[in-house]
Amino acid sequence: MNQQTEITADGRQIGGTLMEMKNITLRFGGVEAIKNISFDIREGEIRAIIGPNGAGKSSMLNVISGFYVPQEGEVWFKGQRRGPMKPYQVARLGIARTFQNIALFDGMTVLDNIMTGRLNRMRAGFLSQALWWGAAEREEIENRERVERVIDFLEIQNIRKTPVGRLPYGLKKRVELARALAAEPQILLLDEPMAGMNVEEKEDMSRFVLDVNDEFGTTIALIEHDMGVVMDLSDRVVVMDYGRKIGDGTPDEVRNNQEVIDAYLGVAHD
């Protein structure tokens, strides 16, 4: 809340701090996966977290989504300190995510999968659901309309009624994004959204990420290994290595940071 609203070169609005990580330390037994890291995510921006394998990026995302509780440090969301929470409670705050290796519900259709994204917005009582009367049916139709908008947006109309288990990899990734989007989150966490995709699929996915940010104004935090994609998409980048933060700033700043270059290219010890 301390920063001024900025308008970027392409006309998007970036507001104040939405989420702030303060001195996070996460240990697994004797291993320190994250060492005293602080950074913030501002409203409306695309924030990337990068780093070599094993740097602690996914652990960081798991801390944000409530999957891991850090031993030290605080997570602030919308100006309030977030206490220890279960993942489903974090989801209710408006934080949605996708997974590195797809975590869809294989036995359900694409439509049902995306509808699960709306579950925090459906409040019909059990009796109403059992009798399919009143609130249950009304909510189902209202939320279906919202979900159809997401389906249109991600161009997956033709697979609406297909069971997810039958879909190819690239489409599954898209359905997973759709499920996260259906929740209309305040922050969308993407764990390697382009992993394992070919160039064309990566381009599609990049376009969707930008469009989501642009049209819905959703704040996005993403982990990605493809440097070209990261530098093109993101407003600001956090660089991690061995659980430490070694760089933080705009793509240009990060690219010219000596420590980052060393971490990625290796450094000659003599």
Next chain:
Amino acid sequence: MLYREAGDFKTSYRDDGQTFPIRLDRWAYYAALAVAFLIVPFIINDYWANAVFVPFLIYAIAALGLNILTGYAGQVSLGTGGFMAVGAYAVYKLMTSFPEINIVIHILLAGGITAIVGMLFGLPSLRIKGFYLAVATLAAQFFLVWLFNKVPWFYNYSASGQINAPERTILGFAVTGPATSAPAKYLICLVFAFALAWVARNLTRGMSGRKWMAIRDMDIAAEIIGVNPLTAKLSAFAVSSFFVGIAGALLFSVYLGAAEVGEAFGINKSFLVLFMIIIGGLGSIFGSFAGAAFMVLLPVLLKNLLVGGLGWPTDLAAHIELMIVGALIVFFLIAEPHGLARLWALTKEKLRLWPFPH
């Protein structure tokens, strides 16, 4: 040629979400209902009611219940027999303690009591999964049967240890007790089976069902998108036990009339209902009915064929019948591991294009 979805356009999400989106399916469903409610009651006799229709409808309710828990929510249970016993003993105690209250209310209350018991035994599911949970529910099976044997209060201190259903009437017609007519037995079971199947369909197509299936398919992802595993799993146990409890109450009060817990609600019942949903199809309402029909009808059919048709001695036929049923179960599971419901769905998919599949 008649079975087409082409031209049957949906113009609202309400239409698109209906249970039978294809017109011919809808007609077939209404026709089946009309036959079941308007024709069968007038032609049914004692043999057909006791050998075929009543057990089929009661086991269909039990299979629906177990399918909600195992097929939709992915929690394996071997406690079905025990939960049916809870329903039976609950309805017995209610019938004998409050004879002036309508039997339908007793049966529903018995379902409610079973739901509470089911939730209690569902608590371990929050910590353990798969085979280990199956073993935990097995404990429920043995404990409940032991309890109803051990505590005389449950069988009103009767000398035989049995429970006997007194006569109760609905609108002047006896539905329990020895004087019950075949149509009355059939109709009360049909009404319960129809209403509960409709409720099961509503729950599974709405948000509750999605939460259950999300937990079944990937519990971690379910939690991340906001499913509370505690309420999702316990609600599955509650709804499932409600169904199973009603099945147990009907089995005792309407069908058997008298029951001894170890015999009527032993581990065999748990396996029987589990076979029904595996053969019928996990996670399918239609599958619950198909599985119940398969397991109830097949022995009757074989018996008629072997004893009536081929003139074999009854004892030999009874043994051969067990072997044939077993072999057929194995055959069906190899031919279609996803059960009769999948077989049915595949047939319908083929039928949509028939006779011009290309």
